[in-house]
Amino acid sequence: MEKSKDPPPYVSREYPPPPQVLPQGAHVLPQGQQALPQGQVLPQSTIIVANVPSTSTGTTVIVAQNVQYGPTSQQTICPHCHSHILTRVQAEATTRTHFYAGLLCLLLLWPCVILPYVMSSCKNRNHYCPSCGAFLGTYN
Numbered sequence: 619m620e621k622s623k624d625p626p627p628y629v630s631r632e633y634p635p636p637p638q639v640l641p642q643g644a645h646v647l648p649q650g651q652q653a654l655p656q657g658q659v660l661p662q663s664t665i666i667v668a669n670v671p672s673t674s675t676g677t678t679v680i681v682a683q684n685v686q687y688g689p690t691s692q693q694t695i696c697p698h699c700h701s702h703i704l705t706r707v708q709a710e711a712t713t714r715t716h717f718y719a720g721l722l723c724l725l726l727l728w729p730c731v732i733l734p735y736v737m738s739s740c741k742n743r744n745h746y747c748p749s750c751g752a753f754l755g756t757y758n
Contacts, residue, residue, distance in 0.1 A: 687745045687755040689738075698752040705745040705754060715740045 685694055691705050711734075718734040734740040743757040 685755060687743070687757045689743050689757050692745065694754070696747040696749060696752060696754065698747060699750040701747070701749045703747055703749055706748045707743050707745055709738055709741040709743055711735060711740075712742050 685692070687705070689707075691707050693702070693704050695701070696703050715734045718740055719731045722728070722730045722733070745754040745756065746752065747754060
């Protein structure tokens with residue numbers, strides 16, 4: 619019995635593409651849709667990754683946001699309802715607020731206990747979407 623010097627034939631198989639993992643807050647636009655209408659500007663903290671190869675014909679555009687919220691309302695894109703919005707800011711008391719009030723009480727400055735609850739510097743500013751009401755982030 620003679621051994622063949624040729625390698626065995628290989629079978630070509632097509633495997634499904636790996637699942638697409640997107641960063642939190644990223645959006646995949648449908649094929650053919652522009653990232654933004656002409657003349658519209660994205661917030662500074664927006665990251666656009668374009669010309670990402672996809673398994674179908676065409677190009678996938680990924681728009682991801684890494685928003686740093688401040689003490690005032692900001693213009694952004696809501697990751698939940700995808701609307702261009704101006705955030706609604708709501709100041710809320712935190713553990714730090716209660717700690718300062720308790721400290722003033724322990725120092726026998728009980729008439730001043732109300733101060734942490736009326737000072738905005740002792741509260742967090744939470745940002746919400748005015749369209750869908752989703753929590754977007756906080757500023758300490």
